[in-house]
Amino acid sequence: MKVTVRVWRQKNPQSLGGFVEYEVKDVSPATSFLEMLDVLNEQLIKQSKEPVHFDSDCREGICGMCSCMINGEAHGPENKVTTCQTYMRSFKDGDVITVEPFRAKAFPLVKDLVVDRSAFDRIIQAGGFISVTAGSAPEANTVPLSKYHSDLAMDAAACIGCGACVAACKNASANLFVAAKVAHLNLLPQGAPEKDPRVLAMVEAMTKEGFGACSVSGSCEAVCPKGIVTSFISRMNHDFLTAALKLRVHSARV
Amino acid sequence: MKLNANIPSGPLVEKWTRHKHEVRLVSPANKRKYDIIVVGTGLAGASAAASLAELGYNVKSFCVQDSPRRAHSVAAQGGINAAKNYRNDGDNVYRLFYDTLKGGDFRAREANVYRLAEVSVNVIDQAVAQGVPFAREYSGYLATRSFGGAQVSRTFYARGQTGQQLLLGAYQALSHQISLGTVKMFPRQEMLELIIVNGHAKGIVVRDLISGKISSVMADAVVLASGGYTNVFCLCTSGGASNVTAAWRAHRKGALFANPCFTQIHPTCIPVSGDYQSKLTLMSESLRNDGRVWVPKNAKDKRPPQDIPDGERDYYLERIYPTYGNLVPRDIASRAAKRVCDEGRGVGVTGLGVYLDFRDAIARFGEKVVKERYGNLFEMYREITAEDAYKTPMRIYPAIHYAMGGLWVDYNLMSNLPGLFVVGEANFADHGANRLGASALMQGLSDGYFILPYTIGDYLARNGVKRPSADAAEAKQAEQETAQRLNKLLSIHGKRTPVEFHKQLGKILWENCGMARQEAGLKTAIQQIAALRDEFWQNVIVPGSHQDLNMALERAGRVADFLELGELICLDALTRAESCGCHFRTEFQTPEGECLRNDADYAYVAAWEFGGVGKPSQLHKEPLVYEEAHMAQRSYK
Ligand SMILES: Cc1cc2nc3c(=O)[nH]c(=O)nc-3n(C[C@H](O)[C@H](O)[C@H](O)COP(=O)(O)OP(=O)(O)OC[C@H]3O[C@@H](n4cnc5c(N)ncnc54)[C@H](O)[C@@H]3O)c2cc1C
Ligand code: FES
Numbered sequence: 018m019k020v021t022v023r024v025w026r027q028k029n030p031q032s033l034g035g036f037v038e039y040e041v042k043d044v045s046p047a048t049s050f051l052e053m054l055d056v057l058n059e060q061l062i063k064q065s066k067e068p069v070h071f072d073s074d075c076r077e078g079i080c081g082m083c084s085c086m087i088n089g090e091a092h093g094p095e096n097k098v099t100t101c102q103t104y105m106r107s108f109k110d111g112d113v114i115t116v117e118p119f120r121a122k123a124f125p126l127v128k129d130l131v132v133d134r135s136a137f138d139r140i141i142q143a144g145g146f147i148s149v150t151a152g153s154a155p156e157a158n159t160v161p162l163s164k165y166h167s168d169l170a171m172d173a174a175a176c177i178g179c180g181a182c183v184a185a186c187k188n189a190s191a192n193l194f195v196a197a198k199v200a201h202l203n204l205l206p207q208g209a210p211e212k213d214p215r216v217l218a219m220v221e222a223m224t225k226e227g228f229g230a231c232s233v234s235g236s237c238e239a240v241c242p243k244g245i246v247t248s249f250i251s252r253m254n255h256d257f258l259t260a261a262l263k264l265r266v267h268s269a270r271v
Numbered sequence: 272m273k274l275n276a277n278i279p280s281g282p283l284v285e286k287w288t289r290h291k292h293e294v295r296l297v298s299p300a301n302k303r304k305y306d307i308i309v310v311g312t313g314l315a316g317a318s319a320a321a322s323l324a325e326l327g328y329n330v331k332s333f334c335v336q337d338s339p340r341r342a343h344s345v346a347a348q349g350g351i352n353a354a355k356n357y358r359n360d361g362d363n364v365y366r367l368f369y370d371t372l373k374g375g376d377f378r379a380r381e382a383n384v385y386r387l388a389e390v391s392v393n394v395i396d397q398a399v400a401q402g403v404p405f406a407r408e409y410s411g412y413l414a415t416r417s418f419g420g421a422q423v424s425r426t427f428y429a430r431g432q433t434g435q436q437l438l439l440g441a442y443q444a445l446s447h448q449i450s451l452g453t454v455k456m457f458p459r460q461e462m463l464e465l466i467i468v469n470g471h472a473k474g475i476v477v478r479d480l481i482s483g484k485i486s487s488v489m490a491d492a493v494v495l496a497s498g499g500y501t502n503v504f505c506l507c508t509s510g511g512a513s514n515v516t517a518a519w520r521a522h523r524k525g526a527l528f529a530n531p532c533f534t535q536i537h538p539t540c541i542p543v544s545g546d547y548q549s550k551l552t553l554m555s556e557s558l559r560n561d562g563r564v565w566v567p568k569n570a571k572d573k574r575p576p577q578d579i580p581d582g583e584r585d586y587y588l589e590r591i592y593p594t595y596g597n598l599v600p601r602d603i604a605s606r607a608a609k610r611v612c613d614e615g616r617g618v619g620v621t622g623l624g625v626y627l628d629f630r631d632a633i634a635r636f637g638e639k640v641v642k643e644r645y646g647n648l649f650e651m652y653r654e655i656t657a658e659d660a661y662k663t664p665m666r667i668y669p670a671i672h673y674a675m676g677g678l679w680v681d682y683n684l685m686s687n688l689p690g691l692f693v694v695g696e697a698n699f700a701d702h703g704a705n706r707l708g709a710s711a712l713m714q715g716l717s718d719g720y721f722i723l724p725y726t727i728g729d730y731l732a733r734n735g736v737k738r739p740s741a742d743a744a745e746a747k748q749a750e751q752e753t754a755q756r757l758n759k760l761l762s763i764h765g766k767r768t769p770v771e772f773h774k775q776l777g778k779i780l781w782e783n784c785g786m787a788r789q790e791a792g793l794k795t796a797i798q799q800i801a802a803l804r805d806e807f808w809q810n811v812i813v814p815g816s817h818q819d820l821n822m823a824l825e826r827a828g829r830v831a832d833f834l835e836l837g838e839l840i841c842l843d844a845l846t847r848a849e850s851c852g853c854h855f856r857t858e859f860q861t862p863e864g865e866c867l868r869n870d871a872d873y874a875y876v877a878a879w880e881f882g883g884v885g886k887p888s889q890l891h892k893e894p895l896v897y898e899e900a901h902m903a904q905r906s907y908k
Contacts, residue, residue: 028819029819045545045547047544047545048545048547049549051549052547052548052549053547055547055549055770056547058823059768059770059771061814062768062812062813062814062823063766063768063812065764065812065814066814067814067815067821067823068814068822068823070820070822072337073511074336074341074343074510074511074512075341075343075345075346075510075511076510076511076549076550076552077346077550077552077553077651078651078654079345079346079432079435080336080341080343080345080346080510081338081340081341081345082336082337082341095654098654102651102654102655104654104655104657106657127481127820128819128820131820133337134337134338135337135338135458137338138338138339138340138446138456138458141442141443141446142446142447142449142450143450145443145446146401146443146444146446146447147400147401147402147443148447149397149400149401149444150322150325150444151318151321151322151325151397151444151720151721151724152393152397152720152721153400154393154396154397154399154400154401155396155400156396157355157395157396157398157399157400157413158355158357158412158413160399161407161410161411161412162407162411163407163411164407164408164409164411167404167405167406167407167411168404170402170404171404171406171429171430171436174402174404174429174436174439175430175432175435177345177435178338178340178341201402201404202402205402205404207399207400207401207402208402
């Protein structure tokens with residue numbers, strides 16, 4: 018098949034960006050979307066032109082590095098897949114495909130389709146961990162944990178930190194990302210001691226990074242490649258309110 | 272050069288305990304005076320950086336991805352081994368030790384492997400305390416499953432995302448330390464050179480991949496946790512950015528490279544489908560718990576798999592290896608697959624594939640249970656092939672997957688260059704000539720959480736704070752060399768892209784130094800690689816500049832190093848005139864077609880010293896002396 022890609026090209030954050038059209042011929046439907054861009058880049062390099070920069074690493078949907086808006090949808094047309102697991106069989110011969118970076122104030126553009134998602138790392142640094150140091154852990158089977166809670170924690174922990182939820186949200190909110198980590202850790206007995214400070218610190222960090230408020234539209238859930246559900250957001254709101262109230266009561270006491 | 276592995280004295284089971292008692296300590300007040308560089312944030316690097324920072328050292332951590340959470344450890348699927356004996360099925364430290372040593376075809380260092388088995392139990396404790404959501408039974412206790420090369424069930428897992436979850440545990444511990452200011456994190460920075468001052472590793476040259484800025488970072492010790500080098504084959508299961516550059520630059524500065532030809536082939540990957548393909552995707556070994564491997568008995572049988580009755584199927588692993596069946600180690604399963612395909616019985620369009628069939632498992636447990644166990648793998652398979660493995664068997668074929676070889680280290684995980692430590696897949700230490708499934712995660716985390724924190728202290732205590740400034744002549748020179756090399760790559764303006772060279776190199780290696788190797792092929796490969804390397808430096812094309820994000824330049828630099836490593840891999844394979852584990856020299860096989868080892872001449876670690884590009888490398892041998900275990904002929908029948 019033959020496709021035309023309209024790609025966002027921008028040399029750096031300072032320069033002006035715009036769409037450039039390229040034709041890619043002889044694409045097999047079994048080719049992945051990023052492999053199709055690889056083919057395009059090989060053509061460009063051979064002409065001494067700079068290739069289209071995009072992020073990717075594992076190419077099997079787990080590292081969270083790839084991040085393209087394809088025809089206006091984060092990670093493209095298919096449900097529950099990343100950009101790298103999108104295959105050309107999802108497109109038709111002769112299609113014009115528009116490719117843009119994930120756009121959000123908190124994800125500044127670096128070059129072409131590459132953006133800076135370090136805000137996510139800083140949110141985790143604010144409280145997305147259990148402060149246990151190496152050597153101090155008790156025997157692993159000391160604390161049993163119901164399979165139900167363990168499975169639920171795993172559902173939340175499956176987040177790959179790609180940022181599609183932010184890119185899809187009209188407010189560029191990071192609620193789904195933050196809620197997934199809060200739920201993962203707060204659901205576990207090991208995470209309980211830091212439950213309150215964790216949720217307060219992570220929500221504060223999220224706001225500070227410039228992510229917007231939840232738009233309650235559910236578009237984050239719709240694009241999440243790992244099927245993280247918005248009910249985790251309700252859980253986070255619950256944990257947040259409880260923690261905030263407790264904090265008030267505590268400070269009133271002192 | 273005399274290689275000293277520094278294995279502690281005393282009985283095998285007491286060595287590590289004694290050693291921990293004997294190593295020197297740095298006092299708590301003094302730890303913050305030391306700076307340590309950790310290159311890599313995979314399981315090995317993140318766990319090392321976090322643990323060292325917890326102890327009080329100042330850590331500087333580097334990775335090439337945009338976040339430490341994306342290191343390729345994230346892709347590990349199946350699980351992590353530990354001798355917990357939760358199933359009461361006869362497991363213990365000694366058994367895990369012996370399985371690992373035997374799985375490696377007796378080409379690993381005995382004392383290291385024993386220590387690995389010993390600390391494996393602490394790794395699980397640590398991960399659970401960090402919130403890693405391992406699979407659990409209805410009782411609320413931890414579940415396990417079986418992996419190849421073992422007759423006990425000792426593999427812990429988190430669905431098909433064990434690596435991701437363990438990495439998130441380590442990444443979160445690292446993030447905690449970053450928030451405390453004890454770790455300074457430098458993502459999207461690539462180490463391009465090692466800096467040596469007075470014979471000790473004291474710093475690295477890095478390139479900021481966004482701004483292109485080249486600078487030196489100095490420290491009291493350098494830890495490489497930069498992962499494996501399988502990407503030298505181009506088509507493999509590793510991530511796009513996986514490279515040998517960090518290790519190779521250290522090798523060029525004098526660090527010995529051990530057993531480079533020990534590269535593992537994983538039996539269950541999705542077969543190659545076309546030229547454009549950028550990587551091969553693994554289907555976890557855990558699938559062999561319930562999936563049965565077969566091909567048609569008759570080479571001419573082209574019926575769809577569902578239509579082939581049981582009597583006309585050859586479940587060849589169950590037939591040849593009745594004791595281990597579908598759970599034989601990877602090297603054995605891979606070669607068996609190759610053999611049936613060579614006989615013309617392979618399946619799929621290319622004929623390079625075998626079936627992995629879940630029909631019987633689904634009949635026995637129901638689709639729901641199978642989905643619960645492997646749902647995400649079936650999903651992945653469907654995304655890539657557009658086939659439903661609940662209805663029709665998966666098609667799989669072996670692919671390059673893991674590097675047992677790596678930089679040579681002693682018992683303390685220090686290379687022959689003082690102050691340069693190497694952990695995780697980047698070192699050569701624990702898996703011999705073949706790694707058992709679920710043992711890499713165990714090793715990376717053992718190295719980082721529980722071994723390096725002790726052994727690096729000993730080096731620091733003995734050497735004191737001796738951190739040269741970034742203005743030191745050695746640093747400036749290393750920076751200059753780096754810039755020259757990048758400028759050279761940009762100024763060739765040839766006709767072929769870095770990817771084209773990479774693919775060609777991979778093809779030469781796969782054909783001559785893949786699942787089967789022989790003298791003539793290896794000799795040809797060495798010549799072909801040397802010629803390809805010469806062509807590369809005259810005919811590669813890299814657009815853009817080095818003062819900006821330039822992914823073509825990154826790739827070119829990595830391919831340049833692979834072109835040197837590739838030759839060493841073939842030389843090592845040529846020199847080792849025996850078959851062992853993954854290293855199958857067709858000249859040396861038993862009448863049944865299994866590996867024929869030669870313990871009298873080759874029971875050693877081959878540690879290579881760099882001699883210059885295109886010049887002969889020098890071989891140093893570390894004899895493998897076993898105090899407890901006996902080097903037996905491996906049998907899984
Ligand atoms: C698909 C797949 C599935 C697997 N499944 C299993 C399994 O089920 N069980 C198991 O035990 N093992 C498994 N393995 C093997 C195991 O995952 C790896 O061996 C292990 O995770 C390697 O960890 P590491 O920390 O050594 O390196 P990696 O995780 O590869 O990390 C390397 C780090 O080094 C950085 N780096 C590299 N070069 C440079 C440089 N020049 N400058 C700066 N930074 C650099 C990278 O950015 C990265 O942070 C699997 C491997 C693959 C590929
Ligand atoms: S490249 Fe890793 S998720 Fe797409």
